[in-house]
Amino acid sequence: MFGEYKNIALVSVILGGFVIFMIVTTAWVINNVSKGRSCYRTCDTPQKGAKELKKFQKLETGTTPASR
DSSP states (O other): OOGGGHHHHHHHHHHHHHHHHHHHHHHHHHHHHHTTOSHHHHOSSOOOOHHHHHHHHHHHHSSOOOOO
8 A cells, every 4th residue: 555655654653643642631631720620729738848758757757867
């Protein structure tokens, strides 16, 4: 069917599939975020940063982290 351009056609189909996949998943994520289904907008408790986690671990174990 494609003759000598069989490999080029196959690569084009694969790349086209990736592009379509990226477009669909991007639209899906944008739709979820706009409807408020994203954890970024709906989580009740904010995520702790590294400093807060170290403080929590220090209080929990009663020891200080090993220094380098």
